Amino acid sequence: MPASPYQQLEEEFRRLHAFRGAAAVLRWDSVVMMPRGSADVRGEQLAALETECHAILSAPKVSRLLDRAQANSQGLEDWQLANLREMRRQRDHAIATPTSLVSRLAKATARAEMHWLEARRSGRYADFAPHLEEVVHLVRDKAALLGNALGLAPYDALVDEYSPGLTTAEIDGLFKSLARRLPTLVREAIEAQAARPHVPIVGRFPASKQRALAVEVMKAIGFPFDRGRLDESEQPFTEGVAGDIRVTTRFDAADPFQGLLGALHETGHAMYDLGLPQAWRDQPVGRNRGMALEESQSLLLEMIVVRSRPFVQYLRPLLEKHLGASGPEWEAENVYRHLTRVRRSLIRVEADELTYPVHVMLRYDLEKKFLLGELRVTDLPDAWNSGMEQRLGIRPQNEVEGCLQDVHWAIGSFGYFPAYGLGALIAAQLWEKLRLDREGLDAEIAKGEFGGLFEWLRVNVHSLGAKPTVQQLVRLATDRPLSAAPALRYLEAKYLEP
């Protein structure tokens, strides 16, 4: 029997999956293993793979097969129908932007990233601005084309790449609820914590010992070291595919927690990949449900589980075992206070759980204005600094600690930032339900037993792959529509404890 159009599509997307997996390993290698001088050679390899992926998705053959499979979809099962929808989504994104624009954007972002790095060194935003200008210009063209093709407003079309199905209207509503409460919550938390000071934790903690600690915790959590690796890099990241997942972190000898928290944030991503539906692992419907869901899994582990009293109780003897930690500053309550300290700070990636969404919402507002033409690149530093002052009460003294701190815009990633904030909301909403469903959860975590926690996440989140939309997934898992209320309840309970 000849293969049906649907079966032929599965074969095409299997190839796509293999090429993307190859590219993922090459990207990991570029950062972790590759000799510095080989970037040009690697660039050619990655460009060839990306071009091939784009060629598969935009081939007339795939579009024809999509139409024929759609017309004969009555025999398909739920998963297959969802797979067909996700295939179409990927195709739509691929063909909406002409190759010439993709190529101009690739060149402009490569230039802009280089000048961004340079400007971070020199502190001269003005040298970077013309290159950002060019990127913004091209991204606006792309957003218009993508919006046309998808029937979305231009900025929403960009968001759709990272957080499928979520629109500005919805995100605005969610973020507004957060923004209404956060400023006072931050103030109240800082006041409450000032009344309960903690002893600073200082010392020298060799990377090799921190690594052994991280590996032991990751093993307890269930990270599959027979199908994954932990390495070191300047910025922590997760790369690879389900079945070969590689996380990195950075160990700082002066800070016993930064490397561990980085590794566990990434382990949250890795556990998501591990729990994706095995039967669909090389198909679009078997992928993660976008970056908001990804961030929900990393934040749930790093921010909610790890920065909790039960987890610190589990961690305490391991700190002694691996780092020789002893003395009053290593008492469980002091470690907990250290890990949950709230500060008004300028740098997003160093921000605590409570102020982090503020950083994200500022970027979200600014990038929307860029897309609408309401903000000019030359006016960005002022808009950024005023925004920080207004939202968090602190003002950057220069652009390096202001609008030059993130690489996202330089590399053309507009529409990504909201995923960080949405991820925090989703994490809190899942967590609230998880605690209702599993009464003994705190006691399990305190004993270093994470099987129940991840079984719940596997059943309710991971194993659904990309079958439901984000909103459907949250509703299925929690019986409630996505909202900011659980996050606010969680933050108030945690940071305003009596």
Place this chain on the structure above:
Amino acid sequence: MPASPYQQLEEEFRRLHAFRGAAAVLRWDSVVMMPRGSADVRGEQLAALETECHAILSAPKVSRLLDRAQANSQGLEDWQLANLREMRRQRDHAIATPTSLVSRLAKATARAEMHWLEARRSGRYADFAPHLEEVVHLVRDKAALLGNALGLAPYDALVDEYSPGLTTAEIDGLFKSLARRLPTLVREAIEAQAARPHVPIVGRFPASKQRALAVEVMKAIGFPFDRGRLDESEQPFTEGVAGDIRVTTRFDAADPFQGLLGALHETGHAMYDLGLPQAWRDQPVGRNRGMALEESQSLLLEMIVVRSRPFVQYLRPLLEKHLGASGPEWEAENVYRHLTRVRRSLIRVEADELTYPVHVMLRYDLEKKFLLGELRVTDLPDAWNSGMEQRLGIRPQNEVEGCLQDVHWAIGSFGYFPAYGLGALIAAQLWEKLRLDREGLDAEIAKGEFGGLFEWLRVNVHSLGAKPTVQQLVRLATDRPLSAAPALRYLEAKYLEP
């Protein structure tokens, strides 16, 4: 101006080069970095890349362009004409074997390799034999098709894949000269060395210190650590592309030389890649001139340069610096005798310079017989053991130290073995000319100065890429046709010194 057919071909082969480079990094990663459980995922990625490479070469478009470029070749320069010839050669090899046979061969060799590993553990050749039988059967089919397409005898067509342009007639002649002299030479060398015994070198040499030694020597030789890496693996190998070259070796704490020799053998390969013509690096004509030339470069460094008195003079203080070597067994003359000791032994990869070609010639004769149908798989153990007894005077006591020692046939690599022997001949012939051209060479090597040596190799060998044939290259470099005479002169002088 639209691209000419020739220019379009360059573009196609540039893509091919990028995919092959990506596959090379993935193969390196499989052995050196990949988690053990991820082999299935990696297999899919490599299969997708190999299929794509085959698709590029066998596309009707490429054949059409080759015809058109050939018809309009009057404006092309020498390098471009040679490139066109190499493109055609790759295309011819790719289209000669139908995809169905390629796929059956891939499956049969995967099975055979698994059972080969198993048989090495159990010692039961009979369990492996049916799988080797299947591979031999398919390889004979492939050789017949390839021979038809290339106008060569079946076995010659297989040799052509690895050592282009060399035929059985020529190899037979070269090997016959060797085989005539080697048996007595081995006996005389062993007798001569018995009269000059050396002190055994024993001790514990931590891998980290051996590594530091290897890195220092590799740096002196010119290995580009900004565009290459040294790692460890069970079997030493070189992988990657010019511009990102990765070598491995294996350090044995009980043996201070094995890891260093492995690393330097591979450094010989890496230096060849490094010296290939930069302007043609992503084109067929810019690749190495086959495996015989590759082996000539690794053997020239490992066997001729490194196992010499001047090199030992350079190495002596480094052994003291890194391994704390002191005492009479570490005297230069004793180390030299240790490194040049001749033994009748059963395992090819552990053989010395003098007996090594004997191992190769046995395999060459046996695989020719397989291809002609003159040897049956069930008769291999007897044929092997008798061959060893007749050629080297020792007889394997079991198949693990006999015909199960090499993986080549299990994975379908028939026609490769002669490259090892040809490489040794070419190395000696290049070396003879090199010493004539550079009078002070010994003194340079004794001082750890390798610039002159590799400049000569770069100019006379590496920078020619695949422009000349093997025979042309040897003649250009040495003013003489390829012959066994220089190797015999070199071996006699070295192993029968008064």
